[in-house]
Amino acid sequence: MGLQIVGWGTALPEKTLTNRDLEAQLDTSDQWIRERTGIRERRIGDSTAELAIEAGREALEHAEVDPASIDMMILCTTTPDQTVPATSAKVHEALGIGGGAFDLNAACAGFVYGIVVAESLLAANPAKRVLLIGADVLSRITDWTDRNTAVLFGDGAGAVVLQGCSDTDGQLLSSDVGADGSLSGILYADLGGKMKMEGAEVFKGAVRAMIGSSRRALESAGHRADEIALLVPHQANLRIIEAACQRLGIPADRAAIVLDRTGNTSSASIPLALIDAVRADRLSDGDLVLLTGFGAGMTWASAVVRWRESAR
Ligand code: COA
Numbered sequence: 001m002g003l004q005i006v007g008w009g010t011a012l013p014e015k016t017l018t019n020r021d022l023e024a025q026l027d028t029s030d031q032w033i034r035e036r037t038g039i040r041e042r043r044i045g046d047s048t049a050e051l052a053i054e055a056g057r058e059a060l061e062h063a064e065v066d067p068a069s070i071d072m073m074i075l076c077t078t079t080p081d082q083t084v085p086a087t088s089a090k091v092h093e094a095l096g097i098g099g100g101a102f103d104l105n106a107a108c109a110g111f112v113y114g115i116v117v118a119e120s121l122l123a124a125n126p127a128k129r130v131l132l133i134g135a136d137v138l139s140r141i142t143d144w145t146d147r148n149t150a151v152l153f154g155d156g157a158g159a160v161v162l163q164g165c166s167d168t169d170g171q172l173l174s175s176d177v178g179a180d181g182s183l184s185g186i187l188y189a190d191l192g193g194k195m196k197m198e199g200a201e202v203f204k205g206a207v208r209a210m211i212g213s214s215r216r217a218l219e220s221a222g223h224r225a226d227e228i229a230l231l232v233p234h235q236a237n238l239r240i241i242e243a244a245c246q247r248l249g250i251p252a253d254r255a256a257i258v259l260d261r262t263g264n265t266s267s268a269s270i271p272l273a274l275i276d277a278v279r280a281d282r283l284s285d286g287d288l289v290l291l292t293g294f295g296a297g298m299t300w301a302s303a304v305v306r307w308r309e310s311a312r
Contacts, residue, residue: 001123002170003115004308007063007161008275011054011135012262013045019151026147033151038238042154042263044139047081049090051157051268052135056095059131063161068098070161071127074117075103076110076134076267078296079141083191087135097131107187108234108295109177110134110267111158112303115291116175122164133159134267143194152236153195154263158271171308173288174221176213177301187296203240209300210234210244214292217302221288225249229287229307230277234294235259235269244292256282266295285309 018041019030033039052075060067073095075088080103092101106113111134121127135157142153186201210233218225225248233241235258245252256277258269265272270293277283285308292302 002165002167003119003122003172004163004165004169005160005171006163007059007065008271008278009055009058009062009159010272010275011051011058011157012043013051013155015043015045016041017044022151025144026150028147028151036239037152038260039151039263040260044155046137046155048077048079048087048135048137049081049094051137051155052077052087052091052133052159053094055135055157055159056091056131056133059159059161060095065129065161067096070097070129070131071099072121073097073099073101073131074114074133075101076106076114076132077103077136078105078107078110078266079137091133099127106295106299106301107297108236108264108266108269109293109299109301110295111270112175112291112293112301113177113299115172115303116177116301118162119172119175122162128164130162131159132162133157134271136266136268138264138266141189141193141195148199149195149197152264154265156262156265156268156272158268158275160271169308171305173223173304173306174217175301175303176216176220178213179297179299181297183298184296203237205298206236206240206294207243207247209294209298210240210292211247213300213302214244214248214290217290217304221304223288223304227288228254228290230283230289231255232270232274232277232289232291234292235262235273236264269293283307
């Protein structure tokens with residue numbers, strides 16, 4: 001069995017928080033934030049469920065599929081609205097999903113982990129259609145008095161409808177997932193607490209994880225980095241993305257970038273960047289796309305996808 005992407009949708013809160021706004025409340029500057037991260041502004045507000053519902057609904061409408069025909073909904077999030085139940089319960093109810101639903105937390109690598117889980121559900125049957133959503137409200141666990149972290153994060157959601165198909169029509173060519181729990185102390189939030197981060201350690205770990213994981217995924221797909229038409233990296237810091245591009249041998253202008261407008265939206269960042277590139281007509285039929293993410297844990301995940309216009 002293969003997997004096709006047959007629809008997509010996004011959601012961002014209305015409220016924009018610019019670097020200038022942050023200057024007014026923190027010892028920071030628009031110039032520092034732009035030069036060290038590439039971020040200009042981020043959106044904040046709403047709950048994880050609200051953003052997931054909006055993005056999920058748009059994806060279902062775009063795919064023109066009945067929500068009742070979705071066999072499984074996976075909500076990738078690291079900021080659930082409640083401890084119990086899973087946030088996917090509310091989203092399931094609001095969208096009228098027919099099958100099951102669960103939350104998946106693999107931090108900023110969550111969405112690509114979700115693709116891998118969706119593929120195995122589709123391969124195993126009975127799941128024929130999966131709604132995969134990445135949604136996070138990092139503003140809720142951000143310490144707005146800590147300039148080391150407050151400038152980095154934002155809220156948002158992105159969603160895709162995935163459908164089973166024959167192996168030859170499948171778009172997912174390969175994947176790589178991994179984790180290293182010995183690094184759990186460099187980026188964390190205790191229950192009810194705010195995020196704490198050792199920025200330089202995360203930076204180094206991120207570049208290492210993205211490069212290693214991307215190379216493994218490329219190798220198992222039987223493709224070279226220079227064949228990649230679009231790189232969709234986790235949107236944490238433009239310098240991390242540029243370092244990864246350089247070491248992988250992918251020109252930086254082939255990377256999909258939304259972080260200048262969204263900041264780091266964790267599970268939402270890869271679908272937001274992918275869908276932004278699709279809407280900007282950056283992909284043609286047959287193009288190779290490399291998705292690669294890393295996050296707290298640390299976790300990492302990459303996938304090589306062959307873009308198919310015909311699937312939509
Ligand atoms: N505004 C102004 N100055 C700031 C600042 C801010 N928002 N944040 C940190 N600084 C200061 C530091 O205090 C330090 O000052 P000092 O030299 O007087 O001690 C100086 O800037 C340099 O700090 P440094 O940590 O070396 O900056 P950096 O270039 O490494 O950038 C990060 C810091 C956080 C942007 C960078 O390390 C990073 O992006 N790390 C990865 C974060 C990440 O991806 N997290 C999510 C993972 S999913």
